[in-house]
Amino acid sequence: MTVTTDAEARGRGYPLTRLKGRWIDDWRPEEPEFWAQGGARVARRNLIFSIFSEHIGFSVWTLWSVLVLFLGPAYGIDPAGKFLLTAVPALIGSALRIPYTFAVARFGGRNWTIVSAALLLVPSVLAAFLIEPGVSYSTLLVLAAVAGVGGGNFASSMANINAFYPQRLKGWALGINAGGGNLGVAVVQLVGLAVLATAGNGSPGLVAGIYIPFIVLAALGSALYMDNLSQARNDRRAMRDVARDPHTWIMSVLYIGTFGSFIGFGFAFGQVLQVQFKAEFDTPIKAAYLTFLGPLLGSLIRPVGGWLADRLGGARVTFWNFVAMAAAAVVVLAASLQASLPMFLTGFILLFVFSGIGNGSTYKMIPAIFRARAQLGVANGGDAAAAEHEARRLAGALIGIAGAVGAFGGVLVNIAFRQSFLTYKTGDAAYIAFIAFYALCFALTWLVYIRTHPRKLAGV
Structure with a gap:
């Protein structure tokens, strides 16, 4: 039994009956007939509104990557203090991703999207009215921490959309969902640029205030057009079960390398330009002209990572992508040593692009890992339906953990940038650390998922 709109239920051979609220029961996306006769339409509608809500969530989460550009001498905050202001929402957002993933199973994807969108009003309203010269640094830290609620939206959105789509389309669907959300990082920086260009650097609250009506629209759209999947309500033990699986922590490390890089650079890039190239970026608006470009390209190309993974295999794409990220970080290091701004910008933009591709390919690997195990179990005489259910259950839980880590x-x-600039007055130590970590990631991908060994999972 399923619930969706009456128009979708009539005339398509879609065996639906209405349950209480907007709950969908008996969701079978892997069956071609079910998918063709209405499943695809329902999934697409949920995807559209999921993207919009997640997009606004990312913008609010990374709001402080823009707001710190407004904190001039009147605020009395040094570069180290500004890096801390951008680290705090990243920390809170990462911590919230685990409970946000649980919330989808507990309350339903649609219901939680409404709540999580509405919560974005809190940091936006507070920032709109409280940021002004004379405000204490501790108050700014609290405001930055509250903005972390936007970081949780990604985990709940991805877990929800993962359940709507069949295996063959997961790479594309998750890539589109995440890419549309990631665009919020670039868009909030464009909003900041527009405010700096029109109102000057004395109106930081205006950047936050612009988002208030869009937050309301996201909550209303989710309420009117999204659905809950009843099958996602069952296993409270899924997170505990998947936490015992070594693949969970391997994929989490790989996702630190891809998404951690994307969101970390998104928060820090404007400050890095202002600190490392002071002469060229002596005003906030000069840095703002460039900070949006990397997140924009990284977001737009994320679906390409999922698309490539669908065709070439997630592990293979992820491996070569980490090789490329290490090479791009070498370019950034060389540019820093030579004080070459054009080379520096080129290397950083490449890092954003490759992190976007890697975001898509690593997320494709997650359901593929459990799908491969399910197929192995069926080949050994297991029940196909039970194996498929188990794969979807664990994949959804792993998406939550990997997203948080x-x-x-x-x-x-x-933190790496803050410590590097405090200790050495340049970001060179941070760039060396990034190179070493990307090398670890491509070595780990090859050892576990590419090289031939007895426990290798086929099709990852």
């Missing part, structure tokens, strides 16, 4: 990478990036 990966987002914590954004904290590590900002």
Whole structure:
């Protein structure tokens, strides 16, 4: 039994009956007839509104990557203090991703999207009215921490959309969902640029205030057009079960390298330009002209990572992508040593692009791992339906854990920059750390998922 709109239920051979609220029961996306006769339409509608809500969530989460550009001498905050202001929402956002993933199973994807969108009003309203010269640094830290609620939206959105789509389309669907959300990082920086260009650097609250009506629209759209999947309500033990699986922590490390880099650089890039190239970026608006470009390209190309993984295999794409990220970080290091701004910008933009591709390919690997195990179990005489259910259950839980750990990478990036600039007055030590970590990631991908060994999972 399923619930959706009456128009979708009539005339398509879709065997639906209405349950209480907007709950869908008996969701079978792997069956071609079910998918063709209405499943695809329902999934697409949920995907559209999921993207919009997640997009606004990312913008609010990374709001402080823009707001710190407004904190001039009147606020009395040094670069180290500004890096801390961007690390705090990254930390809170990463911590919230675990409970946000649980919330989808507990309350339903639609219901939780409404709540999580509405919660974005809190940091936006507070920032709109409280940021002004004379405000204490501790107050700014609290405001930055509250903005972390936007970071949780990604985990709940991805877990929800993962349940709607069949295996053959997961890479595309998760890539589109995440890419549309990631665009919020670039868009909030464009909003900041527009405010700096029109109102000057004395109106930081205006950046936050612009998002208030869009938050309301996201909550209303979710309420009117999204659905809950009843099958996602069952296993409270899924997170505990998947936490015992070594693949969970391997994929979490890989996601630190991809998404952690993307969100960490998104928070820090404007500050890095202002600190490392002071002469070229002596005003906030000069940095703002460039900070949106990397997140924009990284977000737009994320679906390409999922698309490539669908065709070439997630592990293979992820491996070569980490090789490329290490090479791009070498370019950034060389540019820093030579004080070459064009080379520096080129290397950083490449890092954003490759992190976007890697975001898509690593997320494709997650359901593929459990799908491969399910197929192995069926080949050994197991029940196909039970194996498929188990794969979807564990994949959804792993998406939550990997999303949370990966987002914590954004904290590590900002801490690395803060410590490097405090100790050495340049970001060189941070760039060396990034190179070493990307090397670890491509070695780990090859050892576990590419090289031939007895426990290798086929099709990952």
